Structure formats: structure tokens, C-alpha cells
Amino acid sequence: MEKLKTDYIYRKIAGNIEKKIMDGVLKTGDKLPSVRLISQENGISISTALQSYYALESKGLIEARPQSGYYVTHCTRTLPDLVTTSQPNNWAGHEETENIIARVYSEIGKKGNIQFSLGVPAIELLPVAKLNKAIVHALREMDDSGTSYEPVEGNLRLRRQIARHSYTWGGNLKEDDIITASGCMNALANCLVSLVSKGDTIAVESPVYFGILQLAQSLGLNVLELPTNACTGIEIEALEKELKNNKIQLCLLVSNFSNPLGSTMPDEHKKKVVELMEHYNIPLIEDDLYGDVYFGAHRPKSLKTYDQSGNVLWCGSFSKTLAPGYRVGWIAPGKFKEKIIKTKLFHNISSTTLTQEAIGGFLENGRYENHLRKIRNTLHGNSLNFLRTIGESFPDDTKVTRPQGGFILWVELNKNVDAFKLYEQALKHKISIAPGRMFTLQKQYNNCVRLSYGMHWDEQVQEGLIKIGTLTKELI
Structure with a gap:
């Protein structure tokens, strides 16, 4: 105490x-x-x-x-200007996006590279030793040592802890409101498969995480990219216009510290969006993957906080905070629970037993909150160090987001800079970045990059950022 x-x-x-x-x-x-x-x-x-x-x-x-x-x-005064609001309106298709994603992924994980492109926290920021103990404890405690199927809803201890943790954003969930998944992407996939069909249109932010684009394309869905503000998220007027025109069948939003923009919707925007979707009876999937990694005094509320009718499907995982490889995620599907259970049963039967039990125990013993306090402090410091170094080392007309959580920066460079060429040049110096064109299906963001600060800040990382600034100046 x-x-x-x-x-x-x-x-x-x-x-x-x-x-x-x-x-x-x-x-x-x-x-x-x-x-x-x-x-x-x-x-x-x-x-x-x-x-x-x-x-x-x-x-x-x-x-x-x-x-x-x-x-x-x-x-x-040395910080770069803020990124402008996106205005997607130039359809290009998925082939170019797929090619760039494939190229970047072919280099991810190569030893010796500074991984500014990697969308997960570095291993040294994770409580690996404590997680190992949690796995050993789970093996000893479980009657079958984790070899049996869990109920289709998922591990009871884990679901109970996720429901308990929901109080941090004003949630009032019970364990029966939660269905586990194999990571957040699996959660999103179960939601999409359950609620929309080939040829339907889903609305998303722009730019948006490329995994969501790939998932939607694989299901034969049309993607409508909405104008998005770097601080406050989607432009509500644009969403309302599309709802009135009956153009979308579902909306999928990352409400807190979105990837790659880092935007967070204000509470009044969240409430308005939930009310709009309920009014038009259109399902709203919330990807709240980064909500726990906040830099302020309190966790931001979720869209689910304002859900009165069960129309919001709240999704998340521990991949960005605790253990990416454990693949432990969840859905609070509201009124769509039976549909989600049926989809999970058809596609997965059950989630992985051992890792769910281990993380459930990790949360139960209070270790998760202790870890979050440490990683938040580290990432906040990293974000400020990145912003300062970019302000000092990049061209004067560079614009950067100011996320209040998560571990992603979105950088808008001079219009004459081809971010993919910058990516190729940086690789020659063992530096990996994510070109902005990965995060859209339209002809835009060619002069933008996503940088991850989810790593230990040191001289090598600082020199890597300075090198990117130098290469950018050479490309102008």
C-alpha cells in the first residue's frame, strides 16, 4: 500500500x-x-x-x-507541425497495396535491422520471465495441463478478468458477455464473417491498418475510407452522409490511438457515432487494441461505453501490450453473441487453452497493471524522444502526429518524397520503415511513413531516425 x-x-x-x-x-x-x-x-x-x-x-x-x-x-518549438486531415477520394485498388505489404513483410524480423516498421512492442519491453512463470503455473493447475478443448466461449478465468478490467473504461461487462479469439485479427474476422457478405461495403478510417484492408479484400468486401483527423479520428459528418445514403452495411473503427494515425476520438464523438449507428441499425465493430497504452491520467473510454442496445462489438487482444505470440484476443459482441459463437465454432472450435489460462492468471494476480504502468512510461518517453529528434533532423516541412497513447507515429513528408523509395534507401542502412501506401486502397499517402517507437530508446535508434531524416532531404 x-x-x-x-x-x-x-x-x-x-x-x-x-x-x-x-x-x-x-x-x-x-x-x-x-x-x-x-x-x-x-x-x-x-x-x-x-x-x-x-x-x-x-x-x-x-x-x-x-x-x-x-x-x-x-x-x-522544435516539434514538427501536425498532420492534416485525410481526404480519400481517388480509388486505386488493392494490387499496389498488396505488393508493398509483401515487400515490407519480407524484411520484417531480419536481425540487425532497426525495426521502425514493426507494429508490436519490442521483446525487452515485455515481462517475459513472469509470463514464463504464468505458463508453468497454468500447466500445474489445470487438470488436463491444457490439452483439452475449452468451451467455445473461451477460458472462464480469462473472460472473467477481461470483464473485470472493463471498469477502466466505464464498461459493465460480465464473463458471459465475452467470447475469446486467437488475437484481435481473428476477433475482427469472426465479426465480419458473421455480419456481412461478399459485395457488402464497410466503412473504415483512412489511413487504416493494412491487416483490416487485407481481411476485407479476402472476404470480397468493398472498403469505404472515411476522412480522418489526426487527433479526433473520423469526420462524423462524412460518416453520417454515407449512412443517410444507405451506402454501408457495417462500420469498423479503431477508436483509441489508431494504427497508423494515432488518433483518439473524443468522448462526445464516440457517443455520437454509437447513436448514429444504432439509429441506422448498422453494426459497429470497435478495434480497441491500444486503449490500455495511454499516456494520460486515465484510460480513454471506448465506443462500447456508450452502447445501450448491444450494437457495438468490442474487440481487443493482449498482442500489443503483453504477448504478441500468445494470440489471445476477445470480442464482447453484444446482441450478436449467438452469431459470433456459431462462426467461432465453425472456424475454430476452440481457442488455445494454455495461453488463455496463463494470461487469465497473470491478470488475476495484478501483474498486468504493474506491467502497463512501466510500459506506458517507457513508450511516452519514446514518443517525445522521437518527436524531438524528427523535429531536429527531418526537413522543416515535415508533419507528424501527436498520439496520446500507443506506439505509432504517422509522418507526412514533402510531396516530392516517394516513401517507398525512402524505404528502399533506408534498408541499405539496415533501417526498416512502413511506407504510407500500405495503409490505403487509394492513390494517396505516397509521401507518408509509419514509424513505431515500441522499442528501447538508445543511441542506435536515435541515429537511425537521424539517418531517415538525412535520406529524406536527399530525396526532395
Whole structure:
């Protein structure tokens, strides 16, 4: 209990100082109060006061100077401009997108490359040793050591913990409201197969995660890309227009820290979208994969928070926070539960027993929240370090998103830069990036790239970013 209190105090102090830096109240070069003064003013120990400054230092906001104290190093004036709202309207088809995805994937995982293109957190950010213990414990505790089928709904312990965790975003779920899946993409696939047919049209954000595009194409669906703001998500007026014209049969949105744009819909937008979809009786699939990786004081609400009729199918997984290879995901399908169960039974029969039990136990013992606190702090620091380095090293007209969670940045480069050529040039220096053309079926984003900061920040990563900036300048 005492440890939790100490954590709260030092994070609160660090948060207050960070806000003053980001608001420009504290400027580059300003000297911060001494550790002793922070200790006295807040009635805390010297070590707790130091923790506050260590947290700020890890984010690149301040630095310690020998025999002098701590100083502000972060300068908001060096940050790039914000990315503009997307305006998709030039249909191109899927062949070019598929070719670029195949090329990028052929290089992913190669040792020695700096993986800015990888859409999962690096292994060193994950609690591998504790997960190993959870697997061993599950093997010992389960009567059949995980060899038997689970019920089609999924592991009871896991479903109970997912339902319990839903309180963090205002959810009121029970274990019977949850169906497990083999990762979030499997969850989305079960939803699409259950609710739409070949030739139907689904509405998505633009840009959108390429896996969603590939899934929709494989099912013979038409994809309508909606204009999307880099901060607030889809333009609601555009969605409402398409609903009135009866052009879509389903909507699939990433409401929190979307991939690749990093946008988060404000609460009033979420509520409005849920009401619109309910009014037109069109199913709404929510991919809430990144919601737990927030940088603020609280987890953002979900679309499901405002669901009164069961029209929202809330999907997620632990692939972006805990264990990508375990393939543990879920769906809270609302009124579509029976359809989803039938689809899962036909396609999967059952989810993997052992990994579900292990993660259920991991959540039950409070280890998940402890891990999330650490990874959020690391990723927030990474995002600020990336933004600062891009601002200092890339061309002046570069635009970048400002995500408040997740681990993805969307970078809009000069119109004369071909992002795929930049990708090829970067590979020669063992640097992998994701060209923007991967995230659309239209002729757009050719001058954009997605960068992941889900890794340990070090000199090699910083030099990799600087090299991309240099290569970009050469291509203009």
C-alpha cells in the first residue's frame, strides 16, 4: 500500500512538471527546483523526489548537470507541425497495396535491422520471465495441463478478468458477455464473417491498418475510407452522409490511438457515432487494441461505453501490450453473441487453452497493471524522444502526429518524397520503415511513413531516425 502511495506522489509531481514544460510555462534551459526543495514542499523523501526527476529524464524532458541541478531540455518549438486531415477520394485498388505489404513483410524480423516498421512492442519491453512463470503455473493447475478443448466461449478465468478490467473504461461487462479469439485479427474476422457478405461495403478510417484492408479484400468486401483527423479520428459528418445514403452495411473503427494515425476520438464523438449507428441499425465493430497504452491520467473510454442496445462489438487482444505470440484476443459482441459463437465454432472450435489460462492468471494476480504502468512510461518517453529528434533532423516541412497513447507515429513528408523509395534507401542502412501506401486502397499517402517507437530508446535508434531524416532531404 505504501509503495502505491509513493508511486502516485512521484508520478503526480512529474506529471505537473511535464504539463508546464509542454504548455511552454517552463522553457528550454530553465532550471528546476532542487530535489531537496521538492522533497520539503511535498513532504516526501529525497528518493521519491528523485524518482519524479528520473521519470522526466527518461522522457527526454529534462537533464541533470553535475554540481548544478536539473534543467529543461525539451523545446516544443522544435516539434514538427501536425498532420492534416485525410481526404480519400481517388480509388486505386488493392494490387499496389498488396505488393508493398509483401515487400515490407519480407524484411520484417531480419536481425540487425532497426525495426521502425514493426507494429508490436519490442521483446525487452515485455515481462517475459513472469509470463514464463504464468505458463508453468497454468500447466500445474489445470487438470488436463491444457490439452483439452475449452468451451467455445473461451477460458472462464480469462473472460472473467477481461470483464473485470472493463471498469477502466466505464464498461459493465460480465464473463458471459465475452467470447475469446486467437488475437484481435481473428476477433475482427469472426465479426465480419458473421455480419456481412461478399459485395457488402464497410466503412473504415483512412489511413487504416493494412491487416483490416487485407481481411476485407479476402472476404470480397468493398472498403469505404472515411476522412480522418489526426487527433479526433473520423469526420462524423462524412460518416453520417454515407449512412443517410444507405451506402454501408457495417462500420469498423479503431477508436483509441489508431494504427497508423494515432488518433483518439473524443468522448462526445464516440457517443455520437454509437447513436448514429444504432439509429441506422448498422453494426459497429470497435478495434480497441491500444486503449490500455495511454499516456494520460486515465484510460480513454471506448465506443462500447456508450452502447445501450448491444450494437457495438468490442474487440481487443493482449498482442500489443503483453504477448504478441500468445494470440489471445476477445470480442464482447453484444446482441450478436449467438452469431459470433456459431462462426467461432465453425472456424475454430476452440481457442488455445494454455495461453488463455496463463494470461487469465497473470491478470488475476495484478501483474498486468504493474506491467502497463512501466510500459506506458517507457513508450511516452519514446514518443517525445522521437518527436524531438524528427523535429531536429527531418526537413522543416515535415508533419507528424501527436498520439496520446500507443506506439505509432504517422509522418507526412514533402510531396516530392516517394516513401517507398525512402524505404528502399533506408534498408541499405539496415533501417526498416512502413511506407504510407500500405495503409490505403487509394492513390494517396505516397509521401507518408509509419514509424513505431515500441522499442528501447538508445543511441542506435536515435541515429537511425537521424539517418531517415538525412535520406529524406536527399530525396526532395
